[in-house]
Amino acid sequence: MLFLARMDVTFPESMTEETKADFQVKEKEYSGNLQREGRMRDIWRVVGEYANYSVYDVADNDELHAILSGFPMYPYMDIKVTPLAKHPNSIK
Numbered sequence: 001m002l003f004l005a006r007m008d009v010t011f012p013e014s015m016t017e018e019t020k021a022d023f024q025v026k027e028k029e030y031s032g033n034l035q036r037e038g039r040m041r042d043i044w045r046v047v048g049e050y051a052n053y054s055v056y057d058v059a060d061n062d063e064l065h066a067i068l069s070g071f072p073m074y075p076y077m078d079i080k081v082t083p084l085a086k087h088p089n090s091i092k
């Protein structure tokens with residue numbers, strides 16, 4: 001099953017730059033593993049925002065929830081998920 005997720009990240013004002021950088025390192029490792037496993041197909045930055053669109057190829061809703069809630073930055077994310085179906089006009 002394919003899902004599109006939009007993630008908006010908002011860190012608290014009080015969070016230090018060092019803590020933010022630490023989250024970014026952990027997030028990169030987690031995200032990289034998902035991409036190597038093929039469970040995250042794509043990730044794109046939203047221009048001008050601390051947000052991304054990413055596409056997941058997973059067995060079911062439970063697997064997607066486990067992935068999303070496992071992101072180190074999860075407590076600071078607002079996530080909107082859209083299930084995707086094949087478009088009849090797609091040539092892929």
Ligand SMILES: O=C(O)C[C@H]1C=CC(=O)O1
Pocket residue numbers: 007009027028031043050051052071073
């Ligand atoms: O930088 C971001 O968009 C936040 C974060 C969410 C997934 C990921 O790889 O990084």
